[in-house]
Amino acid sequence: MRLNKKIDTWVEKKFISEDQKLQILEFEKNNSSSLGIYTIITLGIVVIGIGLISLIASNWEEIPDFIKLILDFSILLGLGAGIYFSESQNLPRWKDSLIIAFVIAILASIGLISQIFHTGGELYQALGFWCFISLPIVLFSESKFPSHFWLISLLYTLGFYLQTNSNFFSLKEIVGVFTLVVPSTFILIGSLILRTGDLGLRQFGSSVVFYSILNFMLGTLTLLTLYKNSNHNDFMLYIYLPFIISSLAYAGILYFTEKKKEMIIYSLGILLYGYYSYSLLFRNPERSTLAILFILIWFSIAFLFHSFDYPRMFEFSIIVIGLRFLVIYFEIMESLAFTGVGLIFSGILIVGISALYLKNRERIFLNLRRLL
Numbered sequence: 333m334r335l336n337k338k339i340d341t342w343v344e345k346k347f348i349s350e351d352q353k354l355q356i357l358e359f360e361k362n363n364s365s366s367l368g369i370y371t372i373i374t375l376g377i378v379v380i381g382i383g384l385i386s387l388i389a390s391n392w393e394e395i396p397d398f399i400k401l402i403l404d405f406s407i408l409l410g411l412g413a414g415i416y417f418s419e420s421q422n423l424p425r426w427k428d429s430l431i432i433a434f435v436i437a438i439l440a441s442i443g444l445i446s447q448i449f450h451t452g453g454e455l456y457q458a459l460g461f462w463c464f465i466s467l468p469i470v471l472f473s474e475s476k477f478p479s480h481f482w483l484i485s486l487l488y489t490l491g492f493y494l495q496t497n498s499n500f501f502s503l504k505e506i507v508g509v510f511t512l513v514v515p516s517t518f519i520l521i522g523s524l525i526l527r528t529g530d531l532g533l534r535q536f537g538s539s540v541v542f543y544s545i546l547n548f549m550l551g552t553l554t555l556l557t558l559y560k561n562s563n564h565n566d567f568m569l570y571i572y573l574p575f576i577i578s579s580l581a582y583a584g585i586l587y588f589t590e591k592k593k594e595m596i597i598y599s600l601g602i603l604l605y606g607y608y609s610y611s612l613l614f615r616n617p618e619r620s621t622l623a624i625l626f627i628l629i630w631f632s633i634a635f636l637f638h639s640f641d642y643p644r645m646f647e648f649s650i651i652v653i654g655l656r657f658l659v660i661y662f663e664i665m666e667s668l669a670f671t672g673v674g675l676i677f678s679g680i681l682i683v684g685i686s687a688l689y690l691k692n693r694e695r696i697f698l699n700l701r702r703l704l
Contacts, residue, residue, distance in 0.1 A: 397448045404441050411437055415469075428475040435466040435482070456496055459489040474532050479539035487514070487543070504613055507558065508571035511551030512609060516578035516602070518544030523585055538640075545636055545645075548605065549652075552629055555612040556622070568613070575606065594639050601632025623660050627653055 339356060342348045348356070411434040418427035439462045445451070446458065463486050470482045487510075494506045518540050525537030579602045586595035608625040611617040634649035 400444060400448065404437075404444050408434070408437055408441060415472075424475060428473055428477055431469055431473050431478045432481060434469060435462075435478070438462055438466050454496055456489055456493040459485070459492065463489055471532050471536055474535055476535050476539050479536045483539055483543050490514070504558070505568060505571065507554060508568055508609070508613065510547065511554055512571055512575040512606075513578075515544045515547035515551065516575045516582070518547065520578045520582045520585075523582055541640055542642070542645075545633060545640075549630075549633055549649075551605070552608065552626055555609055558612050572606070572610075579606075591639075594636075597632055597635045597639075601629055601636070604629050604632065623656065627656055630656070 339348070339353050343350060343353050411430055414430045415427055415434060418424075418430060439458075442458050442462055446453070463482065466482065470478045473479070490509070494501050494509065498506075522537045522540030522542075522544060525533050525540060528534065528537070579599075583595050583599050583602075586592070586598060604625055608622070608629060611621070611625075630649055630653050634646050634653070637643075637645040637649060
């Protein structure tokens with residue numbers, strides 16, 4: 333629903349007056365930013381940059397190294413000045429776009445310096461160094477987009493490192509890192525950052541928590557790829573120990589911040605998730621056991637999303653749980669006739685529940701807040 337329609341509805345319901353409506357519309361008019369125009373401008377800047385790179389590349393061998401370095405640091409200086417100007421003039425979209433360009437330029441600078449001075453090394457080393465030195469400028473942003481960009485890059489760097497050293501890491505170890513160590517560590521670090529007062533840090537902390545829960549979600553699916561391929565290898569204590577320590581630390585934070593209900597939900601969810609991962613990594617559990625664990629874990633994930641105020645992800649989690657029930661139904665029903673009747677009944681039930689949810693969404697969330 334567009335803002336104008338929402339405001340008209342509020343006026344009809346007498347939530348706001350006509351004067352308040354005009355004030356809201358005037359405020360939005362003066363403070364709104366045209367995303368389409370900024371996207372086109374950003375695209376134009378990218379095209380100009382590609383053109384400059386093409387010109388430089390066509391004469392790469394003829395350009396002296398010191399000129400390359402001067403051009404590189406001039407670009408970095410110009411982008412830094414642009415970020416400072418955007419901040420001083422309160423232009424958040426320009427600032428975020430320039431921050432993304434700046435961190436990409438840092439990575440290009442690392443590659444250029446490596447090429448000029450023949451430093452050598454692996455790609456993951458350059459990516460890791462880039463993540464380290466670009467973090468402060470990402471924290472400077474008050475938008476989540478640079479944080480998402482940086483966190484995705486960090487996860488890619490970790491994955492590239494594990495893949496490059498696949499001779500030293502087994503498939504189970506790689507899966508264990510991404511499904512156990514990363515999400516439990518992220519949610520601990522993110523929760524600590526969220527306790528700071530700086531807006532940019534809180535935005536970054538919120539993104540870290542989001543990716544931790546997202547990794548838990550993906551973990552429930554990734555671990556299934558090992559189903560029926562597990563064997564009784566030695567227990568990976570070096571994988572489970574950070575998972576256990578981080579989980580206990582986060583549960584302690586919830587307890588001492590008077591969030592005991594969230595602590596109980598998280599603790600139960602993490603116990604189920606740990607057993608779920610252990611079963612798939614080292615045993616061959618029954619499908620019924622996996623289905624029950626999957627559903628209970630996703631209920632915990634849904635409530636975590638609710639406690640962190642991600643209503644859309646909460647709804648998505650409930651949808652996944654519903655789909656898992658549907659898969660169970662298909663596994664149980666073998667007769668085509670029973671399946672058809674069951675699907676009709678299930679469809680009617682889904683439509684009815686969805687209609688009730690849409691009608692009483694606010695009441696449901698209010699009751700959940702009281703419960704949690």
